[in-house]
Amino acid sequence: MSGFTVKYNELTAKEFILLWETVWGQAPSLEQTELAMKNTLFRVSVYDEDKIIAMARMIGDMGLDYYIKDVAVRPEYQHMGIGKMLMTELLKFINDNGVNGTDIFVELSAMPDKIPFYEKFGFSANEAQRLQMMYRVKQIIRRGAVWSEK
Numbered sequence: 001m002s003g004f005t006v007k008y009n010e011l012t013a014k015e016f017i018l019l020w021e022t023v024w025g026q027a028p029s030l031e032q033t034e035l036a037m038k039n040t041l042f043r044v045s046v047y048d049e050d051k052i053i054a055m056a057r058m059i060g061d062m063g064l065d066y067y068i069k070d071v072a073v074r075p076e077y078q079h080m081g082i083g084k085m086l087m088t089e090l091l092k093f094i095n096d097n098g099v100n101g102t103d104i105f106v107e108l109s110a111m112p113d114k115i116p117f118y119e120k121f122g123f124s125a126n127e128a129q130r131l132q133m134m135y136r137v138k139q140i141i142r143r144g145a146v147w148s149e150k
């Protein structure tokens with residue numbers, strides 16, 4: 001882990017896309033990602049000199065619910081303790097910002113082979129099923145106003 005630079009809330013949309021493509025393939029658009037970065041509660045990113053090598057981010061309402069998203073370490077930098085550091089930073093963010101003495105619900109989605117990694121930090125799978133869809137945004141622009149199609 002030593003020799004790398006850790007940054008807080010500086011992860012850019014371009015860096016996010018670059019790392020996403022390295023780890024998962026086809027990335028979301030720049031416009032969508034810029035909006036997502038702007039509205040993310042907390043971002044952690046790690047660099048080897050100027051190269052982005054890891055990231056993680058937290059979305060949520062700060063009071064009751066948090067959701068951990070996009071924990072990723074470049075393949076050639078995995079198994080060096082970087083993923084553990086990312087998770088430690090995310091959980092520290094919750095601890096630093098939550099109401100003292102309360103319990104806060106923290107969720108994430110993980111592929112089965114990654115569950116043991118998250119169990120190390122106290123997560124456990126429950127019986128709830130993950131429901132998902134890719135919602136297609138269709139807006140009609142009329143004289144500058146945006147209308148949503150019914």
Ligand SMILES: CC(C)(COP(=O)(O)OP(=O)(O)OC[C@H]1O[C@@H](n2cnc3c(N)ncnc32)[C@H](O)[C@@H]1OP(=O)(O)O)[C@@H](O)C(=O)NCCC(=O)NCCS
Pocket residue numbers: 023071072073074077078079080081082083084085109110111113114115116117120
């Ligand atoms: C999952 C991921 C973030 C782990 O990052 P990493 O930097 O390799 O993890 P670390 O080196 O910090 O490992 C921390 C601990 O978790 C363990 N671990 C790491 N990956 C694991 C896995 N897939 N299953 C079980 N344990 C794992 C390590 O052995 C280590 O254990 P230790 O503390 O007892 O020594 C990384 O493999 C990754 O980015 N994968 C591709 C993207 C991805 O799938 N992200 C998760 C989305 S659900």
